[in-house]
Amino acid sequence: MNRLLTYFSNHPLIGLSIVLLLSLLFSAKLAELEIRISAEEMLVQHDEEHRFYDRTRRLFGDEQVILVYMQSQRLLAPEKLAVLKEVIGEIETLPFVDRVESLFTIPWVKTVDGYLDKKPYLEKLPADPGEEERILAEARRNPFIRHVLISPERDVMAIAVIMKPGGDQNDQAITRGLDEAVARLKGFYEPVFAIG
Incomplete structure (x- = not known):
């Protein structure tokens, strides 16, 4: 190892040329580089934790959810809700969205005149x-x-955007699509952003 370091310190152009050549070789594959972040890929295969993860996923499903966070003094003011309903409609048309859950869709189970x-x-x-x-x-x-769609003590609520399973959209397309739809909520809710 010392001889190799000594050689390259005596011949720096050769060392620099090798580094440059290797960089060019590897940069040809840079367009194919993918970054995947999922719990499954971070678990050791054939491990007890991996088996637990698989059982949990089969039991509860593995939907991918993005929350759109919204804060405002009057969360349910009619003018805000009218825009929010339109934005939810836009989000539902995005190709990677399966459905959107919000206070517009979640059932409010109660009895009225003895009926459910x-x-x-x-x-x-x-x-x-x-x-x-x-x-x-x-x-x-x-x-x-x-604690999921509504904060118990603050003027904060969210909508849950459930992604289509096995979607072929990349993270940038998803982020761009949601950011464009959510931008209309600014001015009505502040702050407002998608996370997930």
Whole structure:
């Protein structure tokens, strides 16, 4: 090893030429470079943790979800919800989206006149600030959406964008598509961004 270092220190142009040649060789394959980040690829194969991961995935599914985070003083103001509903419609048309879950789609299970009612929280837009607060309070009581689609103590909510399984879209196309759709929410909700 010492002789190799001594040789290249006495002949730096040869060493530099070799490094340059190797760099050019490897740069030809740079366009094919893929970065994959998934829990499955980070687990050791045929390991107890990998078997646990497989069992959990089979039991609960392995949907990929992106959350669109929104914060505002009046989350359910009618003018904000009207724009949000349009944006959700745009997101649902994106080629990599399977469906979108939000207060527009999540059932609000309650009894009305002795009958079970499971219409979504936002089937109708709230008529006044009092109704907005009542809907938010009911949503915050739902353990299935509290801490997921609605914050229990802050004026924050989210929509869940469920991706199509085995989609062939790359991360940049997904990010670009969601960012373009979500951009319309700025000014109504601040901050607003997609994460996941």
